[in-house]
Each structure stands twice: as structure tokens, then as C-alpha cells.
Amino acid sequence: MPVHTLTLGQISTALANKEFSAEELTRDLLARIEQENPRTNAFITVTAEQALEQARAADARRAAGETGALLGAPIAHKDLFCTQGVRTSCGSKMLDNFIAPYNATVVEKLANAGCVSLGKTNMDEFAMGSSNASSYYGAAKNPWNLDCIPGGSSGGSAAAIAARMVPAATGTDTGGSIRQPAALCGLTGLKPTYGRVSRWGMVAYASSLDQGGPMARDAYDCALLLGAMAGFDSKDSTSVDQPVDDYLAALEQPLKGLKIGLPKEYFGAGLDSRIGAATQATVAELEKLGATVKEISLPNLQHAIAAYYVIAPAEASSNLSRFDGVRFGHRCDDPADLTDLYKRSRAEGFGAEVKRRIMVGTYALSAGYYDAYYIKAQQIRRLIKNDFLAAFQEVDVVMGPTTPNPAWALCAKGNDPVAEYLEDIYTITANLAGLPGLSMPAGFADGLPVGVQLLAPYFQEGRLLNIAHQYQQVTDWHRQAPTGF
Numbered sequence: 001m002p003v004h005t006l007t008l009g010q011i012s013t014a015l016a017n018k019e020f021s022a023e024e025l026t027r028d029l030l031a032r033i034e035q036e037n038p039r040t041n042a043f044i045t046v047t048a049e050q051a052l053e054q055a056r057a058a059d060a061r062r063a064a065g066e067t068g069a070l071l072g073a074p075i076a077h078k079d080l081f082c083t084q085g086v087r088t089s090c091g092s093k094m095l096d097n098f099i100a101p102y103n104a105t106v107v108e109k110l111a112n113a114g115c116v117s118l119g120k121t122n123m124d125e126f127a128m129g130s131s132n133a134s135s136y137y138g139a140a141k142n143p144w145n146l147d148c149i150p151g152g153s154s155g156g157s158a159a160a161i162a163a164r165m166v167p168a169a170t171g172t173d174t175g176g177s178i179r180q181p182a183a184l185c186g187l188t189g190l191k192p193t194y195g196r197v198s199r200w201g202m203v204a205y206a207s208s209l210d211q212g213g214p215m216a217r218d219a220y221d222c223a224l225l226l227g228a229m230a231g232f233d234s235k236d237s238t239s240v241d242q243p244v245d246d247y248l249a250a251l252e253q254p255l256k257g258l259k260i261g262l263p264k265e266y267f268g269a270g271l272d273s274r275i276g277a278a279t280q281a282t283v284a285e286l287e288k289l290g291a292t293v294k295e296i297s298l299p300n301l302q303h304a305i306a307a308y309y310v311i312a313p314a315e316a317s318s319n320l321s322r323f324d325g326v327r328f329g330h331r332c333d334d335p336a337d338l339t340d341l342y343k344r345s346r347a348e349g350f351g352a353e354v355k356r357r358i359m360v361g362t363y364a365l366s367a368g369y370y371d372a373y374y375i376k377a378q379q380i381r382r383l384i385k386n387d388f389l390a391a392f393q394e395v396d397v398v399m400g401p402t403t404p405n406p407a408w409a410l411c412a413k414g415n416d417p418v419a420e421y422l423e424d425i426y427t428i429t430a431n432l433a434g435l436p437g438l439s440m441p442a443g444f445a446d447g448l449p450v451g452v453q454l455l456a457p458y459f460q461e462g463r464l465l466n467i468a469h470q471y472q473q474v475t476d477w478h479r480q481a482p483t484g485f
């Protein structure tokens with residue numbers, strides 16, 4: 001089998017069995033990226049030399065007797081994780097010239113585990129979007145249909161994995177940015193509990209919502225990666241000091257007795273009926289594995305988009321104020337004075353969607369409107385969290401579609417930001433409540449992948465991976481590859 005078709009788990013076994021070296025594997029995948037990246041635009045930067053160096057180091061560590069499962073494992077990083085000596089653009093002209101002076105904790109942890117990073121993946125500008133269309137570097141394309149979006153904002157990571165350029169990648173999820181592109185590209189993606197994975201060196205978008213996590217083809221690979229990414233970090237004040245579970249061991253637990261809740265609000269108007277049917281078929285499959293299913297209610301779901309699109313822009317307007325043309329990033333030519341420098345650097349450096357959110361967020365936080373918008377949104381957030389806490393009194397996990405629709409045509413929603421915001425309806429509540437969520441492949445609609453989402457109580461990532469893994473033992477949606485890749 002060509003190496004690019006292997007999952008991370010298969011690669012790990014093959015490297016341990018010395019079927020190939022990390023360096024040989026890396027060379028093959030770099031050639032694969034050279035061939036497939038022009039069609040998909042999944043990578044913003046390919047770090048060939050550094051990857052080969054890391055691969056040789058992994059081979060040397062193995063020769064010296066080390067046996068780690070990720071020793072020599074190829075990955076890619078979403079381009080908002082700081083990578084020392086490598087451009088970290090956040091998909092923005094603003095950071096097109098920014099070479100990070102240090103590694104994000106996630107990057108460091110995966111490198112220490114022996115991972116080989118092949119490069120930095122495309123994304124919506126500053127992670128604002130659900131299509132990857134707002135990237136300064138052009139949209140990434142969905143390998144299942146190159147005329148469609150791969151989802152966003154971690155669209156480049158999703159496209160790179162679906163196109164078999166790399167078996168796994170990091171993503172970040174503020175309102176669905178791991179789970180939605182995973183769903184639209186036929187992948188498995190996990191947003192951990194808020195605080196589970198360090199955000200040090202992860203460029204901030206909306207700090208009370210952002211969380212990094214793994215994207216891969218199956219739950220096994222996500223478990224492998226999450227085990228290396230998760231853990232307390234004193235450099236991130238939102239990091240939670242709680243032991244990391246053995247996610248690989250959790251995979252094997254039988255599902256007998258698992259109680260699944262299906263929120264009735266998930267199956268109303270706006271849901272593509274084919275995705276509704278795929279979700280029901282997934283439920284039936286899990287019932288066969290011993291789960292029981294119950295209808296539940298999340299009554300405040302209807303307010304989630306409105307609340308999110310106040311809170312996220314509000315936090316973004318604050319976080320992005322640091323990009324002022326003074327310390328780093330884009331600076332306009334020949335500024336007349338300091339005000340002119342700020343104004344023109346920001347006007348030139350940010351794209352339309354980022355500007356829209358800075359303006360919305362600044363408005364929502366302004367003195368006269370703070371109570372009416374920001375405080376109200378925070379109150380709704382509490383109601384949404386309470387809905388979940390009540391649901392988890394009755395069931396172990398909440399399940400539903402990841403997205404209301406499959407991937408749409410590139411630019412189809414270009415002039416209608418709200419239409420794109422509505423695509424986040426099922427994913428943003430996990431961020432508002434801080435809960436872990438996973439999307440797994442569950443079928444197709446007209447040849448485009450469809451995902452099902454599982455949500456669990458805080459720090460039960462192992463449970464989510466367990467359910468997805470058991471489901472993936474009896475289904476093969478996750479094994480399908482897009483035609484031509």
C-alpha cells in the first residue's frame with residue numbers, strides 16, 4: 001500500500017516494524033504534497049527541510065531504543081499555532097511576514113513525542129469562517145468535490161487529510177472549526193473540553209471559546225494525538241490541572257448500556273433531510289452495539305447563534321487590537337503619523353470578515369450597548385450550559401448532526417455572512433458551554449461526506465473517542481477516500 005493511504009495508527013505500526021524509516025516516509029509525503037497541494041490549496045507553507053530534519057531525528061531516537069507511538073509520525077499544524085522560525089500567518093495578510101519566535105505548547109509537545117510536521121495548513125482568516133473562503137491565501141478546496149468548500153476554519157487541515165497528503169493535523173475550534181470541516185471532508189475531529197489542551201502559542205480569536213484539538217481519519221488516530229496534545233500548562237492560565245486519560249485504552253470499552261440523548265431541537269427546519277437520515281441510521285447502528293436512545297430537549301438552542309456572534313466578535317475585537325503595525329505584522333508604507341499608521345496598517349492587513357467582526361465586537365462592547373448585547377449574550381450562554389447539565393442528568397452523551405448541510409459550492413455564501421453563521425448551529429453550543437465534542441463520518445449526500453456529532457460532559461473525551469471507535473469498527477464511512485485521491 002502506498003504510504004499516503006495509511007492512517008497514523010498504521011504508520012506507527014509500520015515504523016515500529018521498520019517497514020520504512022521516518023525519513024523515507026517524510027520524503028514520500030512531501031512528494032505527495034507537491035503533487036496534490038496545487039489542486040487543494042491545503043497548505044500555506046510546506047516545511048520540507050525542517051520535516052526531514054525531524055524525521056532523521058526520529059529515526060535516530062528509534063535506533064537508540066525509543067519506542068513512542070508517534071516517533072516519526074507525520075502531521076501538519078493549522079497556521080495559527082506558533083512555530084519557531086516558520087511563518088505563522090493565521091490566513092491573514094496581517095501576519096504574512098510573521099515568523100514566530102517560539103513554538104506553541106501543542107507544537108512543542110507533539111515534536112517532543114516525535115511527530116514530524118510537514119507544514120502549516122490553510123484556514124479562514126484568524127479562524128473567522130466556516131468555509132476557508134476568507135483566507136488571504138485563497139480558499140482551500142474540498143477533495144470530495146474541488147468546486148466545494150472544505151469547511152472552516154480548519155479547512156486546510158481537513159483538505160490535507162482528506163487528500164491523503166498527511167494522515168492527521170491539528171485544528172482549533174471556537175465555534176465548530178474542527179468538527180465542521182471534519183464533517184464536510186469525511187474525517188474524525190475532536191474539540192476537547194475548554195482547558196484540556198494548552199493554548200499557549202495559539203493565536204487568540206475568542207479566548208473564552210478557543211480550544212485546539214486533533215483531526216484525523218479515525219477515532220484511533222485522534223486518541224493517539226490527543227494523548228500527546230493534552231495536559232496542564234502553567235503558561236496558559238485557562239489550562240486545567242487534571243490528569244490526562246489513557247484515550248487509547250478507553251477506545252475498547254463496550255457500548256452496552258450507553259445512554260444517548262437526541263435533542264428534538266436538532267431535527268427541525270433547516271436540516272438537510274439526508275443528514276437527518278444519516279444521523280438516524282447512526283443511532284440505529286449504535287443501538288445494535290447496545291446503546292439506548294432517548295429524546296431530550298435543549299430549549300435554548302434557538303439563541304445560540306445570536307449569543308455566539310456577539311461574544312466571539314467582542315473577544316476578537318479585543319484580541320486583534322494587538323495587530324497595530326507597530327510591534328509585528330503588516331505595516332503600511334510611509335505613515336504620516338501614529339494614527340495614520342494604525343489606521344492604514346489595520347485597513348490593509350485585515351480582510352472583510354475580520355473587519356466586520358471587529359466592528360460588531362467593538363459595538364457590542366461599547367459603553368451604551370454592553371449590557372444590551374454582551375451581558376445578554378453571556379446570560380444566554382449560562383442557559384445553554386444549564387440545558388446541557390440537565391441533559392447529562394438523563395443521558396451519557398448528546399448526539400445529532402454536525403452540520404445542517406453538506407459542503408456548499410465555493411463562494412456560494414460569499415455575500416451572505418449570516419448564511420454561513422447559520423451553518424454553525426449544532427457546533428457552537430459546545431464552545432459556549434465549554435464541553436468536548438467530536439464529529440465522525442456517517443454517510444454521504446450526493447457524494448459529499450456527512451458527519452454526526454457527539455457531545456459529552458466535561459473531560460469525557462475518552463467516552464467520545466470510545467463511541468466513535470466502536471462505531472468505526474462496524475462501519476466503513478471513515479475508510480472512504482475521495483475519487484482521484
Ligand SMILES: NC(=O)C[C@H](N)C(=O)O
Pocket residue numbers: 127128129130152153172173174175176177178312424
Ligand atoms: N472559528 C470557528 O470555530 C468557526 C466559526 N464558524 C467562526 O467563524 O467563528
